[in-house]
Amino acid sequence: MSAAFDLLRPDSFEKLLKNSLEPGIFNILIDFLADRKFLVRVEDADSSLKNLDRGCVRGSVLGPALFSLYCKDLPSKLDKAFTTSYADDTYVILSSGNLADLLELTKITMDRHFNYLDQLGMVVNKEKTE
Numbered sequence: 001m002s003a004a005f006d007l008l009r010p011d012s013f014e015k016l017l018k019n020s021l022e023p024g025i026f027n028i029l030i031d032f033l034a035d036r037k038f039l040v041r042v043e044d045a046d047s048s049l050k051n052l053d054r055g056c057v058r059g060s061v062l063g064p065a066l067f068s069l070y071c072k073d074l075p076s077k078l079d080k081a082f083t084t085s086y087a088d089d090t091y092v093i094l095s096s097g098n099l100a101d102l103l104e105l106t107k108i109t110m111d112r113h114f115n116y117l118d119q120l121g122m123v124v125n126k127e128k129t130e
Helices: 010-017 023-033 063-070 099-119
Strands: 036-038 050-052 082-086 089-093
Touching: 010 023, 010 063, 063 082, 089 099
Parallel strands: none
Antiparallel strands: 036 050, 082 089
């Protein structure tokens, strides 16, 4: 993915996890992700303050865990694949006894994978896809 941590959307995160976490923990996570602002400073000049409506705090300890929670449903979308992930890196493993079947399964699986990520607001970096 390209800029995966920068594209995490608090509104989607909220829909995905509202019923999965204890309310207190859920509220802390949403507060951590929502209502953030930024500005750009070049030497002594500052831009105006802007709202930041997406993304996870870079370098935060929670970043990889939050991203993993954000994409937690991916394995269920790729029903004939084995997946292993850590944050924004995912490996999809497929097998078949027939090359033609494997090629077709790969196409279907990658289409599902890319569609799922698109629904989450993620951008697939096809240059990094092997």
